[in-house]
Amino acid sequence: MKLVKSVIKPFKLEEVKDALAEIGIEGMTVTEVKGFGRQKGHTEIYRGSEYTVDFLPKVMIEIVVDDADEEKTIDAIVKSAKTGKIGDGKVFVLPVESAVRIRTDETGAEAL
């Protein structure tokens, strides 16, 4: 099993969710985060004083998938989240040791 962790632009979330549903991936956990890579922040002004906002709002999606689904999951996310402009985000894959479905106590791939 693999944890596919991606950071994407917030307005792309619906599109990514739909793209994943199309390939049969229907469970995920989503967090609102802030971050930056090479994308620079911007300047704001409040009551006469300027300040830079480096941390930009992003959305992080975490999905645990079967090893066999890893490639097509990454593919779907990258295609649907891409705008071609700076700040599109990244996808990471981490190994997952075990998984349990709380309701039924199923383990391993059956828990996904």
Add this chain to the structure above:
Amino acid sequence: MLIASSAFLFTGSLGAEDFDSAYGAFMETPGASFFTVSNLWLCISAALVFLMHLGFSTLESGLTQSKNTVNILFKNVFIISMGILTYAFYGFNAMYPGFEDPASGYFALGSWFDVTASMEYMSADYNNYTWYTDFIFQAMFAATAATIVSGAVAERVKLSSFMIFATILVTFAYPITGSWKWGLGWLDAAGFYDFAGSSLVHGFGGFAALACVIVLGPRTGKYLDGKIKPILGHSMPLATIGVFLLFLGWFGFNGGSVLSADPYLVSLVFTTTALAAAGGAIGAIITSYLSLKKPDLSMALNGILAGLVGITAGADKIMPASAIIVGLISGVLVVFSIIFFDKIKIDDPVGAISVHGVCGIFGTLAVAIFSDAATFGAQLKGTLAICVFAFAFSLIVFYILKLTLGVRVSAEEEANGLDLSEHGQEAYPSFTSNAS
């Protein structure tokens, strides 16, 4: 009926049943209808001024950080409660003592306000409204003077010290300056004019706030290495709601200060008040756009308030066209004032010193510039006397508090937020475990 009317005419020390019948007879007379409408209008105005405390609460909350919101709200709840009570116990009579020699009317001791109901206090013999109406309308004003300070000292003041200071300020200082003009003291005798309190309420509060901020110091990290670091308010919607509520309340603040339901004066005051508020907004918007490159919402909000404060001294004397100009000038002034105070490291999270102090002085002088209700000299003398007194009084009291109890929370408490450190509560609890 005739006997009862005669009893009304020769009112003096009537017993309770005599009051009931005399009052009843009076209410049948033609003069009673203007009295009744005026009294009603004053009561409604008192309720509108009361609503300004909701405006202050939301405005201050919106312009400060969410980790201090409970503290801001608590201070506002305390101020209105304490203000009405102390005004009842002491302030009302201290402010309207009936000086024997007005020209030397500087101070009078206060006392419990209540009286036995009689024609002298509860009919047109007293005024266009009853004694109780007089009390409750003025009590609402007293509390607003203290609440101006709470915004300026927000996010780092120690709660207990603030509560003590605010109590002393409202109980003792406010009636002193109030008695100088509205209590027919020495400023009234000198020809000073302050229709609804540009100096007596706003200048007073603004300069009390300035004194406290000087003693208190800025929020930690606000001024670092010669740069001004913005500390963002956490809710622009709340701040906007607050300003609109204050605008609404101002119709009572100024409208009720006519002290009757006189159609011409009340309608004129409504008009000048609204025009000045609008002028203030536009003045601030243009100024912030030109000098800061972007139209700043919080400046526009402060601009509305600046215009309102600016017209408050002369809303019944300055004509509509001039009221617009007063508003515009106030709006321009407030933006530059806010920037200025930040430059000299006077940290005022909500701009109270600029809105109420600076524009309070301007509004007072505007009476002489845009009408002939008073001379410039009298206005200058009055506004300086009131603002300097408020400043000096607050400086001394707050400094004594600093030396004894301390007026500031610790750096760690400030970093964690006053909600947790002073109240053990959160305004916006996130991870709470639900019992069910």
